[in-house]
Amino acid sequence: MEGTRTGAAEEAPVEEAKLVGSDRVLAVLKELARHPGGIGLEELTKVFGSPKPTVHRGLVALRRAGLADQDTRGRYVLGDEFLRMAFAHHEERPEHVRIRPALEALATRYGETAHYAVLDDREVVYRAKTDPPRGAVRLTSTVGGRNPAHTTAVGKLLLASRLTTLDAVGQWVGGAELERRTPNTRCTAARLHEDFEVIRERGFAVDDQENEVGVNCVAVPVYLTSPTVASGAVSVSGLTYRTPVGVLVAAVGGIVEELGALGRPR
Incomplete structure (x- = not known):
């Protein structure tokens, strides 16, 4: 029987001290995966309880690597490169x-x-x-x-x-x-x-x-x-x-x- 997971935006903010460097980038990547329809910068900052510049730096790093993208509404989604790697690995x-x-x-x-x-x-x-x-x-x-x-x-x-x-x-x-x-x-x-x-x-x-x-x-x-x-x-x-x-x-x-x-x- 499938359990029900509360939406990430409703959870308690993650302590900023735990989100530095690569940890921050990976945390943002995992959060994007929970939002197939995209998530805005404002929502992400609420999830992590972090300033916008902090979260934005993580998004910039992910976009530079092709692991995140921004749609026409300005919301962030997983990038095509991430999906390509994930599906290629799974299918092979x-x-x-x-x-x-x-x-x-x-x-x-x-x-x-x-x-x-x-x-x-x-x-x-x-x-x-x-x-x-x-x-x-x-x-x-x-x-x-x-x-x-x-x-x-x-x-x-x-x-x-x-x-x-x-x-x-x-x-x-x-x-x-x-x-x-x-x-x-x-x-x-x-x-x-x-x-x-x-x-x-x-x-x-x-x-x-x-x-x-x-x-x-x-x-x-x-x-x-x-x-x-x-x-x-x-x-x-x-x-x-x-x-x-x-x-x-x-x-x-x-x-x-x-x-x-x-x-x-x-």
């Missing part, structure tokens, strides 16, 4: 380019959110996300966002292929207690090992409200860079009241079908 990521059509197909077919995620040590990072074309209630996950690996279907799926014994799971868990996100979160080596054995046998993983109450998902592996080692995982996540976990499990065959060669070893 091999995982994103290859996985996007499959995520769009899954979101449309099942009316739920589809993700592509990779394992980064003890967390998963979401590299791509597609929301369903219809439906007012959507998930709060974001591209670049992270979650503990042990609380998610994508994380457990990827860990299962790496931690094949109870000893290996125990070493990964270590001495510290794992974070318990919900009453269903697996927080011990023994419970995780049980899940991992089932995952290896079935070829997919389930998050039954283990990361967030009211949200469940299934995940299958994706082989983008190797025919034998999963580069990441694709999940379909749904709200429990409209898509129970049993419905998602029943859909695994269709999910793999939509992924085609991406969803299973070649």
